Amino acid sequence: MRHMPDPKLPEKRWSIDLEKSIQEEHYADKNLYNRRYAFNPESGKELFVVDTPPPYPSGTWHIGAVAQYSMIDVIARSQRLLGKEVFFPWGVDRNGINIEFTVEKNTKRKMKTYERAEFLKLCESTIETFTQAMRDTARRVGLSCDFDREYLTDAPDYRSVTQSIFVELFKKGDIVEDLRPNIYDPVEGTTIADAEVERLPRKTKLVDVRWVCEDGEELVISTTRPEMICACGVVVVHPDDERYRHLVGKSVHLPLETAGRSTTVPVMQHPSVKSEFGSGILMVCSFGDQNDVAVFRELGLTPFQAIDLDGNMTEVAGPLQGLSVLEARKQATLMLEQQGALVQVVEREQEIPVSERGKNPVEIILLKEWYVRQTHIQDRMRELIEDITFHPPRNRQFLIDWMDNISIDWPISRRRWYHTEIPIWYSEDERRVVVPPAGSYVQPWRDSPPDGSRVLDRITREDLGSFEELKSSLGTITGEEKVFDTWMDSSNSNLFVSGYLNHPDVFERAFPTALRPQGKEIVRTWLYYTLLKSTLVLDQPGFQHVWIDGLGMDPWGRKMSKSLGNGIDADSVLECGAGGRTGSWKVKGPDGSVSLQANKIGSECFRLWKACDAQVGDDFQINPEEIEKKYFGVLTKLFNVARFASQFEVPENLEVVPAELAPEDMWILAEFQSTMDHVRMAWENLDIYTATQALKTFGTGLLPSHYLEMVKSRLYDDDKAAAWTLHRIVRDFMSAFSPVCPFFTHHVSATVYGASAVEVDAFPSPPLPELNPGTDEGRRLCSLSTTLQDFNGRTWAAKKEAGISLNQPIENMPIPDELGEFSATLTRMHHLV
RNA sequence: GGGCUCGUGGUCUAGGGGUUAUGACGUCGCCUUCACAUGGCGAAGAUCGCCGGUUCAAUUCCGGCCGAGCCCA
Known part of the structure; x- marks a missing residue:
């Protein structure tokens, strides 16, 4: 047998160390890197812009998310392979309450005890360290983003787009100010959106209270919120409920003392009453829950403001004024008991609404806030999204379901700090407002309006002239202190990366954005709000394709979470096998702690696993042992074929x-x-x-x-x-x-x-x-x-x-x-x- | 409580109205050493969640139930 020449591939097998050295070389040469992957809109090729989900830096990057990003990279690379000019941006979402919490926790000081500017600096430097860790992981998993064009949602260029869009929509009348019921977190002192509310089970006391009609008839009403009696606007029964038909139209006395309001309320009918719950009679207060809001609106009642911005009872609560909601509840129960109006108290498990980020029980109170109008545009949105291809098609349903539930406008103002400022100033008489010109970033809480600002009528939005000319007639102007909900920023990501405002020539060719890849858990927020913006601003579908992936689960199909102790760190999987080190993970399974071990995984094997193991949209189980067993051999095989x-x-x-x-x-x-x-x-x-x-x-x-x-x-x-x-x-x-x-x-x-x-x-x-x-x-x-x-x-x-x-x-x-x-x-x- | 999605050998997964249901991992047996034992060949292992219905025929379609996940109230 004759001697064969040595193979050109010298390595005997594929290894993690080899992978890492290739990677380092790949990212080290910036010119070469950019020639391969940077976006060049002048290349003459068809543009394919990916609206990469800008990750939120919060310490470690969840392995499920890293797996999803690696698949977005696969799409970006495959589109390049097909000859497209791909823009795969690297953005980081850095606005938000999370980083404020982190700084508060690190410094053991509440935000509002700081100077605003000082606090912002702390947030910025803290989030920068988290951001750097994320950039490193992005490279380790092989993302081919245009890193030189990195965008940060807290940077002036990004925030200016958010502010410009606000001004545009305000002028068009799609953003309005109004006094409306708002979901409010009294602990953090801010309004939050519907989408940010979650429910936690908690033990609550259901109290049965005896109410007395004008004619002396007694009725029993069950409630978990006796302190809200002072804000009661109506007592309702179900229209089909024979037992109470005779009550309709009568007045009943409030069983607790109040101040500055009528002491009786009418009995009316409403179909939302559950006749089998408690006595079947419901007191409707402003506002115990969302249903109360609906009833107040439908029956045209005037709401009472029973809770103030600090979460304390207001004047209308009479003797309860000044107490916190919880104290007031105890006190109200006590008073009812003393008056002999308490029939019974039952402890029961209830799911109560809390804020997603602070986990504080939320209240619904009347506040003057900024809103994006959305209910009027749903039909048009529905038409526009018909043109979007969903991957997998069935996941379009998540969006449709959410849209079916939209009944109120989107509150976008927040009383927080590390967010984009609402770009508006108010005249001394509060009848006029000043807005900045498009493309500028302003901080009204400390800046004056820049050159080119316009003065508008606050209600009619009529343009009254330039700020320079009208300055003296406005009196002392006050800058808005409130900021935007972070979704107001991140829902501009597709506009931003497609060149809106900044590169009009590119935007014309790049919009609707080719692809929105994302996880299914943020359909109701990120995807929905982005599509809403595209509809309001441009009357266009935001995307050509929407690719909605499933969630990463633990090896037993459960969601990974800190409390379950079943999380797996992304870097440990990507580094498994480097320098001969093996990986081992202790993961809490359903039957106690389980130890998982693998010798080598790395980015290539990890990506191959995600690409092969689950169809888009399916939840995927992450088990390092299986990733190695099933897919490392494939790499070895392919390497050997090439080596041969x-x-x-x-x-x-x-x-x-x-x-x-x-x-x-x-x-x-x-x-x-x-x-x-x-x-x-x-x-x-x-x-x-x-x-x-x-x-x-x-x-x-x-x-x-x-x-x-x-x-x-x-x-x-x-x-x-x-x-x-x-x-x-x-x-x-x-x-x-x-x-x-x-x-x-x-x-x-x-x-x-x-x-x-x-x-x-x-x-x-x-x-x-x-x-x-x-x-x-x-x-x-x-x-x-x-x-x-x-x-x-x-x-x-x-x-x-x-x-x-x-x-x-x-x-x-x-x-x-x-x-x-x-x-x-x-x-x-x-x-x- | 409601909506949506999912439920296929021990594990993960493909498929889809019709003779022996795909592949991978794992298990077991055997082989090999001139690309590859991180290999090759082969075997065992599934009443396609449960119960009804439609049909000549259902794992595949429909309904109910059970379980998982996401979302909402």
Whole structure:
């Protein structure tokens, strides 16, 4: 046997250390990096802008989110491979109450005890350290973002867009100020949106209170909020409830003392009453819950303001004035008891609404706040989103469901600090407002209006003239102190990355934004609000495609959370195997603590796992042991195929098909072209799963097990056609596979073929179009594959049966007639006699 | 309490009205050493959550129930 040249790929196998050194090289050379991945709108290619979810830096990055980002990267890379000019932005969402909490916790001081400017500085420096950790993880998992164009939602350029959009919508009348019931967190002192409310189970006391009608009839009403009696506007019963029909129209006395209001309320009918709950009679207060809000609105009642901004009872509560809500509740119960109006108290489990971030029980109170009008535009939004392709299609339903529930406008003002400021000043008489010109970022709590600001009528929004001219007539102006809800910022992300305001020429070509990838848990917030903005501002659908992924779960299918102790750190998985260190994780399972171990994972294996293991939209279980077991072997196999190929000389020109291809070369090319056709279509459809599965099946199955075994001897004999076929397939395979494993394929292709797979900007074309799927010859050759695999398998099995090694001759293995064209090859391969 | 989604060998997963239900991991047996034991061949292992209905035929369609997840009240 003659000595074979050393393989061009020197490493014996794929390793995490190799992966890391390739990665470091990849990110170190900035010029090269930008040439590969930076957005160049002038390239002449079709634009494909990805509205990357800007992560919120809060210490560690959740592994489920990192997995999702790696798939967004796969999409970005696959679109580049298809020849698109991809903008894969890297943005970081840094506004918000979370960082305020972190600073409060770190310094053990409440926000409002600081100077506002001082507190903002603390927030900014704290969030910057978290941001840096996130940038590192982004590179470690291989994201090909345009990092030089990083945007931060707390930076002036981003905030100016938010402010400009506010001014625009205010002028159009789509943003209004109003005194309305608001969900309010009295502990944090801020309004919050519907979407930020969650429910926690808590024990509460349900008290049955005796009320007395004008005519002396007594009725019993159950309530968990006796302190709200002072804000009661009406007592209601169900229209079908025979028991109480006679009460309708009567007046009942409030069972507690109040101040400055009528001491009786009417009894009316309302269908929202649950007749089987308690006595079936409901007191409606401003505001015990959302249903109360609806009843007040529907019956046209004037609400009372019973709770102030600090969460204390107001004047209307009479003797309870000044008490906190909880104290007032106790006191009210006590007073009812003393008056003999208390029938009974029952302890029960109830889900109470709390703020998502502070976990404080929220109140619904009347406040003057800023709102984005949204109820009037739902029908138009529905029409516009028809044009958006959802991946998977069924996840469109999450959005529709949420939209079905929209009944009130979106409150966007918050009484917090580390957020974008509401860009408005009020005249001394409060009838006029000053707004800044488009493109500027202002902080009205400390700045004066900049040049170019306009004066508007506060109610009619009529433009009264420039601020410079009218300045003296406004009196002392007051800057707005409130800020925006963070969704007001992040729902501009697609506009921002598509060039809105900043790059009008790009925006024209890039909008609707090609792709919004995100998790399904923020459909009702991020996706919904973004689409709302696109509708209000541009009357367009915000996106061409929306790709909604499932959630990362623990190995038992449960949500990962701190309280369950079942979290897995992203970096530990990506670094598993580096420097020979193994990974081990202690995870709390349903039956106690479980120890998981893996030897090597890294980014390529991690990405391959996510690409192969779950379809988009499905929740996925994250188990490092399984990731390694199921997918590291695939990398090893593919690496070995490439390494094996790399010992044979690479033909001068891989584009020119040799004249003398053998039948098995034609066969594998037909199979390869069929695979590649599937892969190309899958990449076009943003279908990562199908593309990766097809490549994996071909690359670890037919190619090595059957084709390589068939042509080995030809390769050793220096057969040019076999070498050409193998190299052409390996090279193009690496290109098609590069979106999933960019560093792996880069290494192989750059080392063996001198051109990196990550730079390929056209999907590899089939070398023999006459063998494409759909052609007769292509179909014929592919149809032989089953028979061929079956024959090879039977032969190997027969040798095993006979106890002989694979390179021993074997008798009585007739080659099936269909495989006639391969008979010489098969005879030589199996040593058939 | 409501809505939506999901429920396929031990584990994860493909599929879809019709003869023996896909693949992977794991398990077991055997093989090999001239690309690859991080390999190859083979075997065992599923009443496709449960109960009804539609149908000549359902795991696949419909309804109910149970379980999981997300969201809402």
